[in-house]
Amino acid sequence: MNVDEMAPIVALENGLDIKQLLTSGSVLQINEDYDDLDHNAKTVTDEAKNKDIDIIGEPVKSFSTIEKHLTNVDVQGYVKKKVLEEGGGMPLHEGCTVSIAFSGYWENEPDPFDIQKPSKPMVVDLKDNGLLPGLLLAVKSMLVGETSIFLLSHELMYGELGVPPRIKPKAKCVFYVKLMKSILTPKEGLLNLSEPNTFIRVHEEVKMLYVSGLKWHKLNNFTSAIQLFRKGVSMLHRCRLADESEEEIQKKLLIKIYTNLAICYNITKQPYKACIACNELNRLGSLWNNGKVLYQNAKALRMIGQFNDAEKKLRRAINLCPNNNELKVEFDLLEKTSNDYNLKKSLENRSADKDTVDRDFKKEVDSLIKNFKENMDLCKLTLPAGMNSFEIEYIKEACVRENVFFNKIQADYLLDKDDGKSIELENKEFDTYGYI
Numbered sequence: 001m002n003v004d005e006m007a008p009i010v011a012l013e014n015g016l017d018i019k020q021l022l023t024s025g026s027v028l029q030i031n032e033d034y035d036d037l038d039h040n041a042k043t044v045t046d047e048a049k050n051k052d053i054d055i056i057g058e059p060v061k062s063f064s065t066i067e068k069h070l071t072n073v074d075v076q077g078y079v080k081k082k083v084l085e086e087g088g089g090m091p092l093h094e095g096c097t098v099s100i101a102f103s104g105y106w107e108n109e110p111d112p113f114d115i116q117k118p119s120k121p122m123v124v125d126l127k128d129n130g131l132l133p134g135l136l137l138a139v140k141s142m143l144v145g146e147t148s149i150f151l152l153s154h155e156l157m158y159g160e161l162g163v164p165p166r167i168k169p170k171a172k173c174v175f176y177v178k179l180m181k182s183i184l185t186p187k188e189g190l191l192n193l194s195e196p197n198t199f200i201r202v203h204e205e206v207k208m209l210y211v212s213g214l215k216w217h218k219l220n221n222f223t224s225a226i227q228l229f230r231k232g233v234s235m236l237h238r239c240r241l242a243d244e245s246e247e248e249i250q251k252k253l254l255i256k257i258y259t260n261l262a263i264c265y266n267i268t269k270q271p272y273k274a275c276i277a278c279n280e281l282n283r284l285g286s287l288w289n290n291g292k293v294l295y296q297n298a299k300a301l302r303m304i305g306q307f308n309d310a311e312k313k314l315r316r317a318i319n320l321c322p323n324n325n326e327l328k329v330e331f332d333l334l335e336k337t338s339n340d341y342n343l344k345k346s347l348e349n350r351s352a353d354k355d356t357v358d359r360d361f362k363k364e365v366d367s368l369i370k371n372f373k374e375n376m377d378l379c380k381l382t383l384p385a386g387m388n389s390f391e392i393e394y395i396k397e398a399c400v401r402e403n404v405f406f407n408k409i410q411a412d413y414l415l416d417k418d419d420g421k422s423i424e425l426e427n428k429e430f431d432t433y434g435y436i
Contacts, residue, residue, distance in 0.1 A: 054117040056147065057103045057176025059110050063151060066174070070151055073141045078153040079134055087146025087179060092139070094127040097200070099181040100139060105174045113166075113173075121180050123200075132157050135175060142179040150175045183242060199246045202239040203253070206232040210257055222264045229261045255286045262296040266303070269379045274300035291320035295327055298334070305381035307338035337378060357390045369398045 060066055070080035092098065099121040104114035116122045124131060126140065134156030142148060154160065154170045162169040183200070213228035236254055241247050258277045265274035278297040281287050287294065294317035301310035311334060318327050372381055383395070399406040 054119045055103045055112060055115050056101060056118065056178055057105065057112070057149065057174075059108075060105055060174050061108050063107045063172055063174065066149070067151055070149075073150075074137060076155075078156045079137045079141075080151040081138065081141060081148050083146060083148050084176075085145070085147035085178075087143030089144045089182070092126060092142065092182060095185050096182050097123060097125045097185040098139060098179060098183075099123050100177055100179055102135075102175050102177040105176075107172065107174075114175075118178060118180065125185050127185065135177075138175060138177055139179065142177065144179055144182050147176070147178040150177060198239050199241055199250070202235050203246075203249060206235050206253060206257075209235075210253065210260075213257075213260065217260065217264065222268050226261065226264045226268070229257050229264070232257050233261070251284055255281060255284050258284070259286075259290075259293055259296070262293065262300070266296055266299050269303070271300035271303040271379055275304075288316060289320070291317040291324065291327070294320070295324075295330065299330060302330075302334050302337060303377070303379040305378070305383075307334065310334055311338075333377060337375075357394045361391065362394060365395055365398050369395075369402050369404055373402050373404055 066082075067080060070082045073079040073081050100116065101118040101121045102114070102116050103112040105112050124139065126136070129136065131139070134150075134152035137156065138148070138150040138152065152173050152175060154162070154172060157173060158167045158171055160170060162171050209228045209232040213225040213232070216222070216225040216228065233254065236250050236257075239250075241250060258280045262274045262277040262281070265271070265277060274296060278287060278293060278300065281290070281293050287297065294313045298310040298313035298317065301307075301313065311331075314327065314331050314334060318324070318331065321327060368381075372378060387395075396406050398404075
């Protein structure tokens with residue numbers, strides 16, 4: 001491509017009506033005040049100045065010369081074709097949705113007037129699309145993986161009148177087209193997660209759920225945000241994936257949603273569920289290399305009294321983000337909380353008689369439970385192992401006095417401010433997933 005000869009990019013006042021274009025014709029109105037290029041436009045942009053521009057095909061000096069080597073696609077010969085790279089698989093039909101890349105050239109023009117890069121292919125439903133008839137007919141003649149050159153007549157493209165001033169009357173054009181992918185078009189109506197190729201529809205719907213969840217988060221309606229995020233996660237996990245590229249897209253969106261779930265769970269004082277979200281992020285490879293997630297994980301662990309594990313995660317987060325003041329504030333809070341709620345020293349210094357309850361132990365337990373009840377930064381507190389039955393009974397009595405719940409989870413005893421129903425639900429999730 002000769003960059004120096006590239007025509008300037010112009011913007012149009014209004015889009016083209018294809019029906020009008022093919023019948024009475026259409027006139028382009030130039031927007032002279034427009035100076036902000038649309039980066040998603042299919043016309044050549046400033047990106048074309050890059051020598052490594054991702055397009056297919058090359059300029060054609062003479063259409064009459066290449067026409068000798070082409071064969072008719074349709075009976076009238078409006079679309080002519082030559083296969084440059086063979087494809088394979090089943091022929092296309094109206095029940096297919098395809099991904100295509102292309103570049104369109106005028107005769108003896110150095111630069112394409114219309115491009116769709118292979119790195120960002122156009123997705124086209126062959127039954128319901130906005131392609132011009134000639135290009136649609138060309139695509140329908142292809143197999144997956146095929147690259148072909150097409151000579152397209154004005155009858156099926158830009159019409160008798162063309163589109164002044166950019167497109168001349170009765171203008172033929174050449175399109176290089178690459179058919180990159182074909183799937184069965186998902187059925188209309190409600191999503192059926194068992195249908196083939198459902199990921200395309202699921203991905204679009206989950207993206208909308210994610211954006212809506214972020215809006216609720218900004219409005220401090222965290223319960224609604226959590227509901228939308230959880231629905232998105234469920235849909236992504238249940239849908240079918242066609243290939244590794246869809247799996248990669250699914251993974252990136254899951255990381256975004258699980259990260260926001262962890263944030264919302266911590267804000268709403270549901271630390272176990274935040275840990276579950278962090279577990280999933282660890283499975284997706286986005287925990288130990290992600291300071292933001294480590295911070296949320298450490299915060300949740302601190303809220304359930306897992307101070308050592310919280311410190312481990314927080315130190316890693318600080319190493320990744322040394323200038324983050326939020327992490328330093330959390331670390332100071334963690335140190336203070338772990339010092340204020342440590343029963344280990346009292347247990348280590350108690351009397352040798354394990355059939356009694358030490359007076360100092362009682363005093364420390366009373367203070368600990370009272371402070372725990374009033375501390376807004378601590379939702380749950382896991383007590384140290386090694387207590388005898390009398391000590392456990394005394395803690396239960398102290399919890400009753402302060403209206404604090406005392407639960408057993410696996411081998412651990414836990415102080416909790418939540419009601420029995422809530423802790424029962426969280427216990428089940430905890431038993432299934434554990435925490436990191």
